[in-house]
Amino acid sequence: MDLYNKGARLEEILEENLPIEVKVNVLFDVLKNVLDEGAIRARTIRFKLQKYVNSTNINERVYALDVIASDGNGAKVVPSDEDLEKSLEDVVYWISENIAKKYVQNKIEADVEKALVERQDKFMDELRVSIIKKQKGKENTKTTAKLERLEKLDAKHINKNVMSLLRPENFEEVVGQERAVRSLISKMSSPYPQHIILYGPPGVGKTSAARLALEAAKKLKFTPFDEDSKFVEVDGTTLRWDPREITNPLLGSVHDPIYQGSKRDLAEVGVPEPKTGLVTEAHGGVLFIDEIGELDEILQNKLLKVLEDKRVEFSSSYYDPDDENIPAYIKYLFDKGAPADFVLIGATTKDPSQINPALRSRCTEVYFEPLSSKDIEGIVNNASEKLNVELEDGVGRLISQYTIEGRKAVNILADAYGYSLFNENGEESKNKITLKDVEEVISIGRYSPFERIDNLDKGEVGHVYGLGVSGFLGSTIEIESTVFPAKKKGHGTIKFNDTAGSMAKDSVFNAASVIRKITNMDINDYDIHVNVIGGGKIDGPSAGAAITVCIISALTDRPIRQDIAITGEISLRGNVKPVGGIFEKIYGARRKGIKLVAIPKDNEKEVPLGLEDIEVKSINHIEELMEIVFEK
Template identity: 55%
Template sequence: MIKKLLTKLNRIPGSKLHEKLENEEAVRRQVTALFGVLSSVYGPDKLVLRAGKLDALGLMRSSSLDDRVLALQRIVFENPGLEERPTPERIPEILNEVEEALADFLARKSVEEDIERRVTDRMQEKHEEYIKEIRTQLVKEQSGPENAQTLKKYARLEKLETVKLSKSMFEAVRPQAMEQIVGQEQAKRALLSKLASPFPQHILIYGPPGVGKTTAARIALQEAARLASTPFLANAPFVEVDGTTLRWDPRDITNPLLGSVHDPIYQGARRDFADTAVPEPKPGLVTDAHGGILFIDEIGELDAMLQNKLLKVLEDKRVSFDSPYYDPDDVNVPKYIKKLFEEGAPADFVLIGATTRDPSEINPALRSRCAEIFFEPLVPDQVETIVMEAADRLEVSLEAEVAQTIARYTIEGRKAVNLLADAHGLAVYRAGATAEEAVSISQHDIDEVLRMNRMVPFVKDRETVQSEIGKIYGLGVAGFLGSVLEIEAVAYPAVEAGKGRMRFNDTAGSMAKDSVFNAAAVLRRITGKDLQDYDIHVNVVGGGRIDGPSAGVAITMAIYSALTEKPIPQNLAITGEVSIQGKVKPVGGVFEKIFGARQAGVTQVLVPYDNRRDVPTETGDVNVHCVQTIDEVLELVFAEQNQTIIAS
């Protein structure tokens, strides 16, 4: 309607300044038209009331042209004090001003009406949404959050809960007390002593996989919680996580270890928080472990940045949260969120990290804050014990050689139980037995399992001969596992004196070749023979790689035996570097090497004297001899008076 009035107004004759009034009749029609526009805008009744308030009603009803023009001026410009009647010369100019003012008024009114219409429409939409939400809420209050679809899914979950398989093998055979963990006596005592103190320490546990590190930590907390001297409560939490699954998120959106903040824009906090733009902190595992133990398996694989953040938590015993969306003055922020942002979340726990890595590969800052405990590799006797105790818990019987066979193929307690579980399943399938019937695992069952798993013996059978010329066992180590290296040598007089050749397999490494050259110098001194007069070939059976000089003494003895044709006892193994002066120098990994010798059934081990403190207190059936010079080695290995001792 406003647009029509504006169009009508523009069509009134003489509405522009440059137009001239041709005659009085035309002016009267123009004045009448303007009053018609006002009547359309305000309505007839309101126009009369408006004219009365502005003392223009009489002038508007007058037959005098100047009175009516004055009435227009008072009504349009809202000026009741206007008294001067326009002269005929000024009437066209006044009418033009009235038209412009009226056009501006109509334009503003048009915009205002459009805005008012939009506001009304928006209010109507909001009102309808509000009514709909209220109705939905009322329906939920009456019927609850459930509907046919949700109830169907709930019923399906309930049905799934009724289906139960037997518990896993590991749950059935897992040790429930510290004494049930086979071996590791020293490590178990160290672990308990560090947790039983009134001031429990953070701990790093080193050791090969499958030797009971996680189980020992869990049981140690239970034992410590029973003691009055410890700060652990009876229900102290034990939170276990694998370090390989944790990654540092620089956006702080997903950090399950330390916690994160759910911002209302990116992740969407709870709806009531999202509507008011309140971020919600989510405490992580370090807070879940508050008052107990946080166990991180494979802690050496933990992201470097996450390790640094964890160190900060260990120092502060709290986790701080931050978000650009947090406003401490916002009245919509709940007290617990304000407390988390301003004070942080408590994280006072004992960290126990387990790793299969060497200590040198662990963050030095983390090591400096933790006590260190070393779990030892399992020897065959201990693996046999694990297998037999697992069979007792499963209530199955074993043929005589089953446990011993499993012990030959693995040094891991977990793997041994896996093999037992496979053999148990095969025995049940073969016999067609039910779960209630007694099952016996035969040697045939375990042999078939080993074939199916393509397994080879971890510990090779040594030859049963008591002594042999040119053959000796050296000792190597990889990580926490020691092993026996079979080294052999042959020596033949050269075709031409002084032009003999010396060969050594390249796969053993350059350090092993250097050991051969050192041995040549030592052998010339102790035998008086020049190795250039012989063709000598030294071999590491199986191509084992020797990264260091620790096979030097063993290589020297193998060549010496080949040159002098003196036999070497085959129950003996040697480790140590040989210098060109004939001294036996210290090497690394002696602790692990002795256990490797024990696994292989070696009963006599020679180690450098400077490594005497690295010899374990318990060596089982292994006798360890500490030597300083090659002469002492010769005395122990080749002297006639010692042959009976060494070969026994």
């Protein structure tokens, strides 16, 4: 081995006057330096040389050395004593071959590595030159021409948004929502403003009221709002985010330096860049989320955490707090988070039971009322003043028959305004909207009357108005009944709409029992048919009292006042039990032109204050109701 370390040639090992055992040991050591131990072990096992390698017989050891060095291409049998020197020469030849191969392989690898380094350096130089060229100047002839084209396009406006023009500019223009507006302002105009959820039908002024409430609060010194407080508005139905946090416009996200396009100077040094979201933009002001009930549930939960912490935390596997290349603002965002202290106002058309309970528990609630016909007329009149147009008598009333939404009423008026600008001859007309203009717009738009107001002065037998609720809107339900003598006495039947619902059918059977009790009439002697006009589904027992008086009217041939509407569950004892949605039901009765609403006594406290155009009476028992509904 010493001879090898001194750089002696392999042939010199054979020429040295050394015992053959020493030569074999030296050649084994040389082979171990040429081949790694793994390769030697593998060849030993593959050619089954274990016993030869460790043999005390020198001939067998030379055979093993030859087979390992030649990888099985050399000796096939153990050499004899006469062939031993020749075998050692073969071993030297095979080891020399391995040394030559290893030398060439190492040289090729070194050349490849050198070429790769040179190419990498060249690529980085080219990349730096490219970046320098791009950063050399912000503008050139092409970018300047494109900017001029954009500015020219931006200076030309064809469509002015009528909704922006007619948007309420003060609380007086938010028609029909006096109670909701007072409640909203009181919650905002405080040293400790609360998060708020606004409930109500679409187009009644929730967004406008929220925007005006912030402006009012900014003028008060004791509120935390100031002139810089923003009103940031976003639509919950279109707000999308990526669960992997690649993008999150609401809360913010982190742009890593490789995949998500951080700034060029940050990408070069591998620095991730946080992008703040709308919650940070709304810091110190109001974040308004329209249709908050449609917001993704996971995103709602993340928003709740921001409401608690008043900050947004960022994290990234690329962030190294000890990296000196990280700008101070990025380090601030990662270490402390982004500020997000704001008042959340969410608006929804959903029922409160459909809103996330955790979100509701952190917010106070304000209910916006459905708009009455008078409210719609007021909105139309306000809009006509802003359009500087005169209305023919009855235009507001006509529009109010086809919508309960302030936004849609304004759209109908705007369409009629455009229609009225030119007459049939194409000449510019007077600045006036006529009934004919509105009727034409309604016909073209295929609008349907929201509620038909019929003649309610004349009483009818077997016909009564019940009351129902759908969402935030109440409406009247027409119920009629007729009776015939049974073909066979004592075998009468009762028929009712199959689509009305099981609870409504139970109300019919309850009514039959009550009628038998208070009139002493055997209803089994009659075939009774009760019908809900329109085939609507009734989800609940609230039509029970109305069904009862309707059947009694048909049985006794007593006419029922048609200007009265009834709601209440009927019990087997004839008691009128409380039901839900009283506020909405009274609203529906007002739109129909009803003069009197009969409600259960236990619902008396739910009647809105200040009703002028409708009377509400509370009753305990069906006999009290009969005294009211039947014409004298």
